[in-house]
Amino acid sequence: MNPLEAALSDPWAALREVTDDPLHPGGAAATRDLMDRADVAAGTRLLDAGCGGGESLALAAERGAHPLGLDRDPGLDEELAVDAPVVRGDLGTFPVRDDSLDVVLAECTLCLSDDVEGTLAEARRALDEGGRLALSDVVTDGDEPRLPPFVAGALCLTNGKDRDRERLRARVEGAGFEIRGVRDHREDLLAMRDQVAEQVDLDGLLTLMGDRGDDLREQASELAGRVEDGTIGYVSLVAEAV
Ligand SMILES: C[S@@+](CC[C@H](N)C(=O)[O-])C[C@H]1O[C@@H](n2cnc3c(N)ncnc32)[C@H](O)[C@@H]1O
Numbered sequence: 252m253n254p255l256e257a258a259l260s261d262p263w264a265a266l267r268e269v270t271d272d273p274l275h276p277g278g279a280a281a282t283r284d285l286m287d288r289a290d291v292a293a294g295t296r297l298l299d300a301g302c303g304g305g306e307s308l309a310l311a312a313e314r315g316a317h318p319l320g321l322d323r324d325p326g327l328d329e330e331l332a333v334d335a336p337v338v339r340g341d342l343g344t345f346p347v348r349d350d351s352l353d354v355v356l357a358e359c360t361l362c363l364s365d366d367v368e369g370t371l372a373e374a375r376r377a378l379d380e381g382g383r384l385a386l387s388d389v390v391t392d393g394d395e396p397r398l399p400p401f402v403a404g405a406l407c408l409t410n411g412k413d414r415d416r417e418r419l420r421a422r423v424e425g426a427g428f429e430i431r432g433v434r435d436h437r438e439d440l441l442a443m444r445d446q447v448a449e450q451v452d453l454d455g456l457l458t459l460m461g462d463r464g465d466d467l468r469e470q471a472s473e474l475a476g477r478v479e480d481g482t483i484g485y486v487s488l489v490a491e492a493v
Contacts, residue, residue: 274303275359275387276485277439282307282358288432288489289385291316295353298377300342300370301360309333311356321346342370350379357386362407362414371426378492384428387436387487390416396477398470406474408483416486428490436485440478 275281291297293315299308302320309332311318320337331337338346342364345355355374364370374384389407391414396403403409420430453471457464477483 274306276436276443277387277487278443279306279310281387281436281439281487282310284434285356285358285385285387285487285489286310286314286354288434288487289354289356289383291354291356291385296351296379297354297356298345298347298352300345300355300357300374301363302337305331305333305335305337307356307358308335308337316354319347343373345373345377347377349376352377352382353379354383354385357384357388359387359389359407361386361388363404363409367422368426371422371428375427375492380492382492383431384423384490384492385487386423386490387485388419390414390419390484390486391477392416392482392484393477396470396474396483398474399467402467402470416484419486420488423488423490427493429493430488430490433486433488436487437481440483440485444475444478 277284291311291314295311295314295316297311297316297318299305299311299318299320302308302322302325304326305320308318308320312333312335318333318335320331320335321340321342322337323339323341325331325337325339340346342357342360343366355378357370357374361367361370371384378384391408396408398406398408400409416433420433423430454468457468457471460467474483
């Protein structure tokens with residue numbers, strides 16, 4: 252396996268080598284902003300659905316919130332950025348009782364769920380009256396990006412169809428939420444792309460892959476064009492349980 256394939260087989264661990272920030276466009280600043288908009292404060296009962304290495308759990312704990320993490324593949328205890336409970340599990344089942352949370356945070360994870368409606372229904376079930384869903388996600392307009400599945404997964408571009416802004420809004424509202432506001436993160440997405448490009452010699456790695464690398468180079472260039480023209484984007488939203 253060449254280094255690019257190795258990195259893509261465990262993309263979140265590979266990305267953590269490049270950044271200490273949470274693994275989504277905008278990093279910790281975007282998480283703080285999202286938490287402000289969702290009123291995360293002392294005493295807030297928060298579940299981070301797809302918490303990864305726990306960086307956002309740490310930001311919630313800094314505010315005096317009571318964070319709980321859920322991830323299919325969480326960092327090991329000693330690697331977690333925070334001393335908070337983290338449950339190993341799937342986004343289809345939240346490990347909490349009905350009406351027991353104030354905030355469900357889902358940063359760059361809803362798109363990875365096998366059942367987006369099911370995950371949103373779980374968020375609604377778990378949230379108490381007035382509870383907030385705080386999510387950020389990749390959105391795509393137009394055709395599904397042309398990528399091999401292992402690359403699409405690493406770039407949060409799986410299930411690339413039907414993931415435009417309007418459909419995201421409709422799904423959230425359909426699950427029993429009223430949207431407070433949506434924010435566009437185009438600049439954050441471009442900056443993350445540049446940060447990774449600065450630190451990873453993608454061209455060199457693709458060269459090592461021969462013909463397959465040439466195909467991937469072409470697809471990466473198409474992808475860059477889609478980010479530039481905004482048909483692949485990143486948005487955040489806060490929605491209140493109604
Ligand atoms: C792009 S990372 C985002 C991590 C974190 N939310 C952040 O912003 O730093 C996606 C995370 O979702 C987790 N994940 C992906 N699919 C999942 C699933 N079906 N159930 C639970 N966790 C999942 C991955 O293990 C990974 O930690």
